[in-house]
Amino acid sequence: MKSKEVRQRIRSGEFQQNTSGACDEFVQANVVILPKEFAFxxxxxxxxxQKACPLIDVLEAGVYESRLAKGSDIRTDIPLYHVYENGKLQEKRADIIDVFQDDYVTFLLGCSFTFESQLLKNGISLRHVESKKNVAMYRTNIATIPAGRFSGPLVVSMRPIANEHVDQAIEITKRFPNMHGAPVHIGDPSEIGIDEIERPDYGEFVDIKDKETPVFWACGVTPQAAAVQANIPYMITHAPGHMFITDWTNDDFVS
Amino acid sequence: MKSKEVRQRIRSGEFQQNTSGACDEFVQANVVILPKEFAFxxxxxxxxxQKACPLIDVLEAGVYESRLAKGSDIRTDIPLYHVYENGKLQEKRADIIDVFQDDYVTFLLGCSFTFESQLLKNGISLRHVESKKNVAMYRTNIATIPAGRFSGPLVVSMRPIANEHVDQAIEITKRFPNMHGAPVHIGDPSEIGIDEIERPDYGEFVDIKDKETPVFWACGVTPQAAAVQANIPYMITHAPGHMFITDWTNDDFVS
Structure with missing residues (x-):
């Protein structure tokens, strides 16, 4: 299916699940929507x-069509939205028509679905995809660079990679600097402050088997976590895994 | 001289001229300072x-030390400032201590001095440097992408390059994407809407001789021109050629 068709099906309510594996060749985006007061x-x-928060589009206040997807409507074209008030998840919605305001600014950030599809194409298996789980994500002891009221730890996603494929996985993901790029850490989780690998902070754990290495990539949950921690009065995001699908292909973003 | 020493001399009032050729190996920056209301x-x-406006640092509201220059003070470390009110140049100042406000946001943008020093090192002569003129700059018929109240034409700088050196000049400047990168146009000025090459919109004309080609690069005056056109109540910039000198070397920014 083409990206436009999937967005149309999402808009009509026909497509409500997460977007992992939908429209494989098209770039999907993390979404953060904030009042303009906090946008700078x-x-x-x-x-x-940038490694955790690779911007691929920023919309002006009140604008809901992305340049990366002609005819799109950011208020309807995501399968599930999370609405936060004062840093707390307050509501899950299928659209945000009623709540979107003229002063809301939308940020689209690159997402690991792009590099995952490239890993799979190259014969590198991904256990969370095979077992249809949401990827395991962890808060690390690596601090991000603060800006205004936004700060917090780098959040990473972890994928167990067969030892003989680790080098290739680095090479492949390095080619996508706008989708988190090369891993930030390889191997021992404790070195980046992860004490219990079996208990991710977000998503679901998958086993790390013999002759596999846990590989960690910067994760698009980082800015959402910072925004929650910043305790701003109102924010809308996509629900994890329920991304905004653009018309750009993965190849458009290869460096 | 080291960058820190030059900034110190600028701060003390000892160094008041333009910074072209000062601290050759250090990156110099265009500066735009705006009230936070317009910063997003x-x-x-x-x-x-990005080609015309390559951001190399953005300071939070009220902050005047850049991460690219430890101990720097953006209010004193530029030889000459221009103060604009409602889009009109109102005042030239040697420092902005008295006028800098808590809600002012500072943007630093890459500048062509970096690639010029690399061109010179490689034996490509630059007539405006030899004749100690400010480089010739032109408004083109290429529109920039608007954002909020900011819009306007792409402004370019022109350097006559010996025909046999044009390819090399492209290769060298391409390596500095944060300093405008490769040329945006080569040859016939009328193709980008420049009708009178002898009459630049900013800076000074230098002759284009036989066996030379005019080569045009995106220019850091573009965002200043857009900001002037946006007619915002208050803005401070560096005076042309009077740049902010960072502690980063040109090599730090090679891609």
């Missing part, structure tokens, strides 16, 4: 922490 | 027009 600081936070 | 839109404008 959030922009600065993303700019300073 | 300006940030977005720069983000959307």
């Amino acid at each position: 600081d959030f922009f600065l936070y993303a700019y300073r922490n | 839109d300006f940030f977005l404008y720069a983000y959307r027009n």
Whole structure:
């Protein structure tokens, strides 16, 4: 299916599940929507922490069509939205038509689905995909660079990779600097402050088997976590795994 | 001289001229300072027009030390400032201590001095440097991507390059994507809407001789021109050629 068709099905309510594996060749995006009052600081936070927060589009206040997807509507084209008030998840919604305001600014950030599809194409298996789980994510002891009221730890996603494929996985993901790029850590989780690998902070744990290495990539949950911690009065995000699908292909973003 | 020493001499008032050729190996920056109210839109404008507006640092509201220059003070470390009110140049100042406010946001943008020093090192002569002129700059018919109230034409700088050196000049400047990168146009000025090459919109004309080609690069005056056109109530910039000198070397920014 083409990206436009999937967005249309999401908009009509026909497609409600997560978007992992939907429209494999098209770039999917993390979404953060904030009142303009906080938009400069959030922009600065993303700019300073590009590995975790790779901006691929920023919409002006009140605008809901992305340049990366002609005819799109950010208020309807995501399968599930999370609404936060004062840093707390307050509501899950299928659209945000009623709550979107003229002063809301939308940020689209690159997402690991792009590099995952490239890993799979190259014969590198991903256990969370095979077992249809959400990837395991962890808060680390690596601090991001603060900006205004936004700060917090780098959040990483972990994928067990067969030892003989680790080098290749690095090479492949390095080619996607706008989708988190090369891993930030390889091997011993405790070195980045992860004490219990079996208990991820977000998503679901998958086993790390013999002759596999846990490989950690910067994760798009980082800016969401910073925004929650910043305790701003109102924020809307996509629900984890329920991404915004653009018309750009993965190849458009290869460096 | 080291960058820190030059900044110290600028701060003390000892160094008042333009910074072309001062501290050759250190990166110099264009500077735009705006009230926070306009900072998000300006940030977005720069983000959307990276070739003309390559951001190398953005300071939070009220902050005057850049991460690129430890101990620096953006209020004193530039030889000459321009103060604009409602889009009009109102005042030239040697420092901005008295006028800098808590809500002012500072943007530093890459500058062509970096690639010029690399061209010279490689034996490519630059007439405006030899004749100690400010480089010739032109408004083109290429529109930038608007953002909020910021819009306007791409401004380019022109350097006559010996025909046999044009390819090499492209290769060298391409390596500095944060300092405008490769040329945006080579040859016939009328193709980008420049009708009178002898009459630049900013800077000074230098002759284009036989066996030379005019080569055009995106120019850091672009965002200043957009900000002037946006008619915002208050803005401070460096005076042309009077740059902010960072502690980063040109090599730190080679891609």
